[in-house]
Amino acid sequence: MIRLEALTKIYPSSHGGAASVDRVSFEVGAGETCVLLGPSGCGKTTTLRMINRLVAPTSGKVFIDGRDTSAVDPVELRRTIGYVIQQIGLFPNMTVAENIGVVPRLLNWDRPRMRRRAEELLAMLALEPAEFLDRYPNELSGGQAQRVGVARALAADPPVLLMDEPFGAVDPVNREVIQDEFLRMQKSLRKTVLFVSHDIDEAVKMADRIAIFRAGRLEQYAAPDELLGRPANDFVAGFVGSDRTLKRLRRITVGDVMSPPDAASAPDAPAVAPGDDLRRVVTLFLERGVDVLRCVDAGGRLVGVVTRKAVAARLAAPANGNGPGAPLR
Amino acid sequence: MTTATRSWEMRQRSLLPYAVLAAIALAIVWVLVATGLWNDILRYRKDIIYLTKQHLVLVAVSGGAAIVTGIGLGIWLSRPAMARYAEATIQAVNMATSIPTLGKLALMMTLLGIGPLPAIVGLWIATLLPIVRNTYAGLRAVPAHLVDAAQGMGMSPRAILRRVELPNALFVIFAGIRTAMAVNVGTAPIAFLIGGGGLGELIFTGIDLQEYGMMLAGAIPTALLAVAVDFLFGQAQYWLVPRGVNPLRNS
Numbered sequence A: 001m002i003r004l005e006a007l008t009k010i011y012p013s014s015h016g017g018a019a020s021v022d023r024v025s026f027e028v029g030a031g032e033t034c035v036l037l038g039p040s041g042c043g044k045t046t047t048l049r050m051i052n053r054l055v056a057p058t059s060g061k062v063f064i065d066g067r068d069t070s071a072v073d074p075v076e077l078r079r080t081i082g083y084v085i086q087q088i089g090l091f092p093n094m095t096v097a098e099n100i101g102v103v104p105r106l107l108n109w110d111r112p113r114m115r116r117r118a119e120e121l122l123a124m125l126a127l128e129p130a131e132f133l134d135r136y137p138n139e140l141s142g143g144q145a146q147r148v149g150v151a152r153a154l155a156a157d158p159p160v161l162l163m164d165e166p167f168g169a170v171d172p173v174n175r176e177v178i179q180d181e182f183l184r185m186q187k188s189l190r191k192t193v194l195f196v197s198h199d200i201d202e203a204v205k206m207a208d209r210i211a212i213f214r215a216g217r218l219e220q221y222a223a224p225d226e227l228l229g230r231p232a233n234d235f236v237a238g239f240v241g242s243d244r245t246l247k248r249l250r251r252i253t254v255g256d257v258m259s260p261p262d263a264a265s266a267p268d269a270p271a272v273a274p275g276d277d278l279r280r281v282v283t284l285f286l287e288r289g290v291d292v293l294r295c296v297d298a299g300g301r302l303v304g305v306v307t308r309k310a311v312a313a314r315l316a317a318p319a320n321g322n323g324p325g326a327p328l329r
Numbered sequence B: 001m002t003t004a005t006r007s008w009e010m011r012q013r014s015l016l017p018y019a020v021l022a023a024i025a026l027a028i029v030w031v032l033v034a035t036g037l038w039n040d041i042l043r044y045r046k047d048i049i050y051l052t053k054q055h056l057v058l059v060a061v062s063g064g065a066a067i068v069t070g071i072g073l074g075i076w077l078s079r080p081a082m083a084r085y086a087e088a089t090i091q092a093v094n095m096a097t098s099i100p101t102l103g104k105l106a107l108m109m110t111l112l113g114i115g116p117l118p119a120i121v122g123l124w125i126a127t128l129l130p131i132v133r134n135t136y137a138g139l140r141a142v143p144a145h146l147v148d149a150a151q152g153m154g155m156s157p158r159a160i161l162r163r164v165e166l167p168n169a170l171f172v173i174f175a176g177i178r179t180a181m182a183v184n185v186g187t188a189p190i191a192f193l194i195g196g197g198g199l200g201e202l203i204f205t206g207i208d209l210q211e212y213g214m215m216l217a218g219a220i221p222t223a224l225l226a227v228a229v230d231f232l233f234g235q236a237q238y239w240l241v242p243r244g245v246n247p248l249r250n251s
Helices: A044-051 A074-079 A096-100 A102-106 A111-124 A142-154 A172-189 A200-206 A224-229 A234-240 A244-249 A278-288 A308-316 B003-035 B037-042 B045-078 B080-097 B101-112 B116-140 B144-152 B157-194 B200-209 B212-240
Strands: A002-010 A019-028 A033-037 A059-064 A081-085 A160-164 A192-197 A209-214 A217-222 A292-296 A302-307
Touching: A002 A044, A019 A044, A019 A059, A019 A209, A019 A217, A033 A044, A033 A200, A044 A059, A044 A160, A044 A192, A044 A209, A074 A081, A081 A142, A081 B144, A096 A102, A096 A111, A096 A142, A102 A111, A111 A142, A142 A160, A142 A172, A172 A200, A192 A200, A200 A224, A200 A244, A209 A224, A209 A234, A217 A224, A217 A234, A224 A234, A224 A244, A234 A244, A244 A278, A278 A292, A278 A308, A302 A308, B003 B037, B003 B212, B037 B212, B045 B080, B045 B116, B045 B157, B045 B200, B045 B212, B080 B116, B101 B116, B101 B157, B116 B157, B144 B157, B157 B200, B157 B212, B200 B212
Parallel strands: A033 A192, A033 A209, A081 A160, A160 A192
Antiparallel strands: A002 A019, A002 A059, A209 A217, A292 A302
């Protein structure tokens, strides 16, 4: 769990210096992914870098699992926090195995253990260990390098992961693939992730919570559905875009809106699965010209129905059941 | 193509210049034998051995000291705390480089008198400069995001220098050492002029006496030494610079 309390960074300048991060407070639960979102220069990266103290805060505090990070030696602190940057930053003088072994080596793991861990991580990230362990970074494609970058951050199994536009340098097709892989991995690893992005679509896809920044201030802190359904102000509404309702469809599942099957449910209506998101539902409504869909489980059993009315009702009332949405004051 | 055959071909490519040099050397020896100069040269066999030893001491001491101090100075200048003074210092180093080596030796003679010591100090200064410059430039050229990533992972400043910055700058540093050692070996004969001894004794005396055999008895070992030293550092560069950042081993 990470808690930011009135975190502030002021860079001194000739005219007194404006705050690049201004009293930002929020809390990310253990195992959650929080995306810091905003236009460039809004303070999201500075906020991220204050968490592992690459930037020293002017005032305010960061707590990780209740522990005040200013009381810990920054070098020791960083070894417990995974760090991924946009330029990836694989060390070109080291092989993939050596790159992944950087933090384990700092923690004095023995060689066989480091090797085993590198193999395990590469396999998890869909890279054949035998083929990649002894390659140098200049022998990797952009997507492969990015995966190794993630593996390196995960090497010592840190509970917290900081990612600064980690997929920003990957082409759009590969970005989708890596995002999906990361989501799948995160489902089992349950790391506490802080993720900087300027891409609202990426944020909606990846985040349990989104923190929107403008000019160093936190404008809204909420789950994607609430952020899209109920933007706190005009800036947030403008930033998430006029198609925000369409964006919401991605994060709502059939299971969220279905009602129990009744005798009247049309037996020939198109079928969806409980885990499908509403993009699929709406597509079927429009393509087939129907008002109701059957929801069947993996075994083909009817478990519910989805109606146009239920979808509309869900979109009209943003979920409040996702915990506190407002930033701490 | 397997990695093994590829690296073998690359090795061959890196050795090619030396094969060409060997061929040229053979041709020269043939000319010398044909003209009878070869026997003139061999008359100085004992002088060659004695003076080559002296010469090697000049080169090894001044060059070794220059490598150690030059890399140290380059590292020191590249540290963030030195940022304010580094550029000015490097400019001064560049200006000092433009002083002819003979001038540097003459200056050393006025300061330290004659003998091997001023010669070694003069050679040391002449050799130092390219190493400082390249070490500094190589370290500055290490991308900032690598240092950022290293810091973010919890590497200490010393570990970042040793495991990230130096390995990534090593190729450029070696290029500086090779340039510096070429200057060193090429200048060492002049040390004779300020009483430093070495193969310059045969060369300059041979020129003065118009004894071409004597001159060549100094000049040929000097040339061989230059090639050998460059070969040595070329091989060190090839093998010591990690493959991922070694243009000689990646193509």
